[in-house]
Amino acid sequence: MSAAHPIPRHRAYRLLVTAAFRAEFQYGGNLLLTLAGGVVAQSVGLVFLWTVTTRFGDLGGWPMAEIAFLYGMRLTSHGLLVVPTSQLHSLDLAIRTGEFDRYLVRPAGPLMQLLCRRVHLPTLGDLATGIVVLSLAAHHVGFEPTPTALLYLGLALVGGALVEGACQLAVASLSFRMLSNLALRGLIDDIMNTFGGYPLKAFPDTARLALTYLLPVAFVAYLPAGVLLDRADGLQITPWLAYGAPLAGPLLYAAAYLLWRAQLRHYSSSGT
Amino acid sequence: MSGPIIEVEGLAKEYRRPVRVEGPLGGLRSLLSPRHVTKRAVDGVSFALAEGELVGYLGPNGAGKSTTIKMLTGILRPTAGLVRVAGLVPWRERERHARNIGVVFGQRTQLWWDLPLRDSLELIGRLYGVERARHRATTARFTELLGLGPFLDTPVRQLSLGQRMRGDLAAAMLPEPRILFLDEPTIGLDVVAKERIRDFIATRNRRDGTTIVLTTHDLDDVERLCRRIVLIDDGRVLYDGDVARLKERYAPHRRLVVQLADGAGWHGVRVPGVARDDEADDAPGQVTLRFDPAGTRVADVITAVLARHEVTDLSLVEPGLEGVVHRIYAARGAA
Incomplete structure (x- = not known):
């Protein structure tokens, strides 16, 4: 009889995550340096934001501080997502090298194993920058930290992370049938990064609609930020959809996971 | 005695791979109306293993x-067929x-x-x-x-x-x-x-x-x-x-390698079913014989060799799996 016994998923996850962090630190204590790199990279975006708003005063009627709040929310969500899921980018690689075979012969979920294959430390810089910007901006816009507001903010941040994650997971799933769709994934990342942190009201209607319903960028931060900043009326969207924006994340992620499961059936392994 | 631990019945696997359409706008046409080739990598394999x-x-x-x-x-x-490993x-x-x-x-x-x-x-x-x-x-x-x-x-x-x-x-x-x-x-x-x-x-x-x-x-x-x-x-x-x-089935023959004494000549043996092996790569003074142990006793061959020759060394060679497998693939390729 085999000596193996089932273990709870959360324990398997903790084991694999710890191993990934340990592996990363084997390369020497360059944590601070990588973190600093992440912060600098994200700050470039902030400088751009600052330049735009000081030149035009506001965007779509949103003053600088409020845009910074929105930008901070989106960056924090992004950080919350990429710290644990940066390795989704390596799916093509894992399929091509046959590494993915290994995930399928182990008693743990293949997606969990893929996400835990490594950690990308600079992503911690994204998260840190996001939190700093959000905190500073919250102070400037006079955000009142009532329990309800804080709860809504927390849900919105997690929800936003899941919206972005759902888009990435859905596209990554296609890798099982058509290898290498990195271009498509890069495009989605670019759109999220470029537009996710700005008030969509500033864009033409077609762009705004596309960024709401085609690629749900609006649900990442724009809609919930509008609710928190008392701008729900100016969002050009049914209020209940704006208030319910944090729910979009879990729903979309569940759908993306089902797609992943369905596509996984088409996995055909590599040549050898 | 329980059933087999691995059961494989009529197992088949087909790979469908997209083919790139040649000609103008090939990439776009491959994407819009993909064509596929199907390769049957495993085609009706069955076997069972006991624990x-x-x-x-x-x-x-x-x-x-x-x-x-x-x-x-x-x-x-x-793609088709049945696999069961330890009941799963x-x-x-x-x-x-x-x-x-x-x-x-x-x-x-x-x-x-x-x-x-x-x-x-x-x-x-x-x-x-x-x-x-x-x-x-x-x-x-x-x-x-x-x-x-x-x-x-x-x-x-x-x-x-x-x-x-x-x-x-x-x-x-x-x-x-x-x-x-x-x-x-x-x-x-x-x-x-x-x-x-x-x-x-x-x-x-x-x-x-x-x-x-x-x-x-x-x-x-x-x-x-x-x-x-x-x-x-x-x-x-x-x-x-x-x-x-x-x-036994694919390489029934055994080989007897005879090393003759210095200067001694080869006079042959008269045992039915024994012949000199044409494929053998004999060194000078060396003779390789082949025979089927099912029809010819090893002792008879050795006795016959020793009766007519002065010999310094004798070795009996079993067929190696390498040669057997090689022969099977070669025969199949020729068919």
Whole structure:
């Protein structure tokens, strides 16, 4: 009889995550340096934001501080997502090298194993920058930290992370049938990064609609930020959809996971 | 006696690959109206293994070996047919199945590349929920048997191929799986490392009763380890049975190599069924005879040779599996 016994998923996850962090630190204590790199990279975006708003005063009627709040929310969500899921980018690689075979012969979920294959430390810089910007901006816009507001903010941040994650997971799933769709994934990342942190009201209607319903960028931060900043009326969207924006994340992620499961059936392994 | 531990019936796997459309706007047309070619890599394979068997699964490159193993281990879903391993359908009950099997792919490692070997073994033990005391005991035993001690604390990426392979074997066997799949476990290894690994495999099979499926191009592995082989080519089973019977069927002849004394000439032997072997590459003063032991007694041949010649050395050569397999593929290719 085999000596193996089932273990709870959360324990398997903790084991694999710890191993990934340990592996990363084997390369020497360059944590601070990588973190600093992440912060600098994200700050470039902030400088751009600052330049735009000081030149035009506001965007779509949103003053600088409020845009910074929105930008901070989106960056924090992004950080919350990429710290644990940066390795989704390596799916093509894992399929091509046959590494993915290994995930399928182990008693743990293949997606969990893929996400835990490594950690990308600079992503911690994204998260840190996001939190700093959000905190500073919250102070400037006079955000009142009532329990309800804080709860809504927390849900919105997690929800936003899941919206972005759902888009990435859905596209990554296609890798099982058509290898290498990195271009498509890069495009989605670019759109999220470029537009996710700005008030969509500033864009033409077609762009705004596309960024709401085609690629749900609006649900990442724009809609919930509008609710928190008392701008729900100016969002050009049914209020209940704006208030319910944090729910979009879990729903979309569940759908993306089902797609992943369905596509996984088409996995055909590599040549050898 | 319970039923077989591995059942494979009418197993088939087709790969559909998109083909790029040639001509103007080829890329776009490939995307919009994709064309596919279908290749049948495994085409109706059936066999059954009893618990505790050690079977060699052989075939030339592209015969469908790896594809079969991938279906047995739960990596691929079959296009048609039935697979049952320890009562489970591998791809349908993947994680439960994973706890019953160990897998070693010779060409890639299952270990954590950047961590010391010790950590990988520890992680495997926890991931498979092996009871702590049992895990410690098994690790100690395997460390001893495979000589892992000197490199337990070395990161896997710095191990030599032979060391890594031993580490992989230990990791695969730590959860004490009922079935072990080995894909080219000795590829690229030196003689000493090969021997060590073969010993380990043989012992796991004999002592722990682990059922083992071995694919390899190294027929020495097979001769050393397997009593039964399944030979496949073109996705179908060519032969399934004893190694000894296979030799009888495809290479019934034995050879007697005679070394004549200095200056002595060859006068032939008059025993029915014995002939000089035309294919043999005889050195000066050396003569190779071939005969079928079913019809001709070895003693008679030797007596006849000694009666007419002055001889310094005699050796009897059994047919090697290498030659046998080679002959089967050659015959099939010619047909």
